[in-house]
Amino acid sequence: MNYFNKIDLPMNNEMVNFWNENGYLVIEDFNSAEECDKIIDRSSYLIDNNNLNNQKSIFDTINQSHNDDKYFLDSGDKIRFFFEEKADLEKNNIDKNKHFIVNKIGHALHDLDEVFHEFSHKKELQDIAIKIGFKKPKLLQSMYIFKQPKIGGEVVCHQDSTFLYTEPESTVGFWFALEDANKSNGCLQVASGGHKGPLRKLFKKVDGKMKMLDINNEEFPETDTFVEVKKGSLVLLHGRLPHYSCENTSPNSRHAYTIHVIDQNNDYPDWNWLQRPDLPLKSFMND
Numbered sequence: 001m002n003y004f005n006k007i008d009l010p011m012n013n014e015m016v017n018f019w020n021e022n023g024y025l026v027i028e029d030f031n032s033a034e035e036c037d038k039i040i041d042r043s044s045y046l047i048d049n050n051n052l053n054n055q056k057s058i059f060d061t062i063n064q065s066h067n068d069d070k071y072f073l074d075s076g077d078k079i080r081f082f083f084e085e086k087a088d089l090e091k092n093n094i095d096k097n098k099h100f101i102v103n104k105i106g107h108a109l110h111d112l113d114e115v116f117h118e119f120s121h122k123k124e125l126q127d128i129a130i131k132i133g134f135k136k137p138k139l140l141q142s143m144y145i146f147k148q149p150k151i152g153g154e155v156v157c158h159q160d161s162t163f164l165y166t167e168p169e170s171t172v173g174f175w176f177a178l179e180d181a182n183k184s185n186g187c188l189q190v191a192s193g194g195h196k197g198p199l200r201k202l203f204k205k206v207d208g209k210m211k212m213l214d215i216n217n218e219e220f221p222e223t224d225t226f227v228e229v230k231k232g233s234l235v236l237l238h239g240r241l242p243h244y245s246c247e248n249t250s251p252n253s254r255h256a257y258t259i260h261v262i263d264q265n266n267d268y269p270d271w272n273w274l275q276r277p278d279l280p281l282k283s284f285m286n287d
């Protein structure tokens with residue numbers, strides 16, 4: 001497996017070819033340990049400074065329990081907190097263990113929080129986006145993913161264009177390792193080259209209700225690559241690439257931050273779950 005490094009930037013032909021062939025790309029040392037620690041601390045601050053007891057929304061990709069969940073469906077232009085499926089959500093436990101039961105924070109951290117804003121807007125990211133084919137890259141959503149020790153939930157195999165769809169497709173995930181991610185704490189697993197296959201499902205609003213529609217019955221290829229990465233690495237994920245991460249049963253967390261980018265030249269249908277009526281999309285350069 002080829003990993004590249006920040007010193008290889010701007011992206012060279014070898015990197016672009018790897019991306020085109022495999023549908024993912026790893027750039028090690030993209031962020032410094034200090035940059036990672038700054039947003040780890042900020043996630044902790046956000047948990048401390050929000051009342052987690054006024055909602056009990058679980059993020060569970062196996063049962064898709066968030067499909068009818070207004071708190072989730074309205075979160076595209078907000079900062080909201082989603083719990084691990086295996087968390088004990090009794091009030092006392094939420095108060096006592098709140099740092100160990102949140103599955104993720106989403107979905108507009110990159111716009112609404114100054115520390116995440118700084119982390120998310122960099123010229124190097126804009127340059128990468130242009131090199132992999134974007135004309136007008138715009139940041140659509142961000143998520144802070146905790147993959148908590150012992151109870152960090154599985155993320156079932158999926159393609160990101162299922163959830164964030166443009167016509168033609170353009171979604172790419174920029175996934176930042178804030179801590180080492182490895183087989184034991186639930187690193188990403190990808191089906192390399194699987195982005196060349198069809199899009200299988202669409203998460204689409206039909207008659208005011210979110211539905212998961214099958215649009216192609218071809219099975220996902222087996223994931224064949226464990227993307228074990230060090231803290232500070234950036235992993236790019238093509239919107240059609242089947243990817244997955246297993247439960248984290250280890251004693252170590254696996255924090256990551258991810259931004260999903262679309263091309264503003266492409267149509268973003270209003271049946272997508274994520275809508276941001278009052279929050280215009282911005283690029284990595286903040287324009």
Ligand SMILES: O=C(O)CCC(=O)C(=O)O
Nearest residue numbers: 145155160173245256258
């Ligand atoms: O971090 C993970 O385990 C999964 C992330 C993911 O699927 C995504 O960002 O699209």
